[in-house]
Amino acid sequence: MGSMVDKLVEYGRDVRKSVSKLCSRYYLLQAIQVAQVLATALIFYRVCMFVADNESPVVVILSGSMLPGMRRGDIMFLWNSNAPLRTGDIVVYEIPGREVPIIHRVIRVHARGIESEQIMTKGDNNFVDDAPLYDGRDLLSRDFLVGRAVGSIPYAGYLTILLNESGVVKYAIVGALVLLSFFLD
Numbered sequence: 001m002g003s004m005v006d007k008l009v010e011y012g013r014d015v016r017k018s019v020s021k022l023c024s025r026y027y028l029l030q031a032i033q034v035a036q037v038l039a040t041a042l043i044f045y046r047v048c049m050f051v052a053d054n055e056s057p058v059v060v061i062l063s064g065s066m067l068p069g070m071r072r073g074d075i076m077f078l079w080n081s082n083a084p085l086r087t088g089d090i091v092v093y094e095i096p097g098r099e100v101p102i103i104h105r106v107i108r109v110h111a112r113g114i115e116s117e118q119i120m121t122k123g124d125n126n127f128v129d130d131a132p133l134y135d136g137r138d139l140l141s142r143d144f145l146v147g148r149a150v151g152s153i154p155y156a157g158y159l160t161i162l163l164n165e166s167g168v169v170k171y172a173i174v175g176a177l178v179l180l181s182f183f184l185d
Contacts, residue, residue, distance in 0.1 A: 030181050053080040054147045059092055060157030061103055065123030066090075073158035076103060078147030085109050085117055085142075090149035093121065095135055101146050104130055110139060117142050 048057040061074045070076070070090075078092055085091070087106055094101045104121040107129060111117040118139035122129040134140060162169045 067125040073155045075153045075157040076149045077151040079150045092146040093144045
């Protein structure tokens with residue numbers, strides 16, 4: 001009888017090792033799948049950067065300065081082209097020392113050729129132009145432009161805003177995604 005118990009105990013250990021190996025493989029497979037999704041997203045973003053000739057081919061509107069046409073949370077697709085800027089173009093520009101780029105409409109263009117183009121911008125929902133934002137400059141040169149808007153997806157960037165503005169939402173979403181990765185096959 002002692003030999004039978006020993007065999008059962010040994011069998012139980014073997015089963016436990018096998019299950020342990022399966023669990024380890026399952027978690028490894030889950031980690032590989034998450035890595036594949038992240039790598040695919042990064043590759044897609046890099047391809048967009050290359051095609052748009054822009055380091056930031058996608059931006060999210062963070063304020064209501066472009067209402068009513070564009071709302072907070074809309075995603076804008078940017079393109080860097082050498083075509084002359086025109087009044088009415090929507091551009092994204094960055095002022096050195098400012099953390100967030102600004103998405104506004106061109107209201108005036110001063111040009112003596114593409115290289116010397118200078119612009120004045122204004123938010124559609126603002127009462128005054130952006131000259132006070134230019135840090136002592138009267139106009140913006142092309143050097144400050146990140147890109148020209150070529151399309152948008154309404155509200156698609158709202159999750160980005162929630163993640164940046166609320167730590168609770170950020171951790172809740174990350175936690176939910178981790179839980180889902182373990183319970184979904």
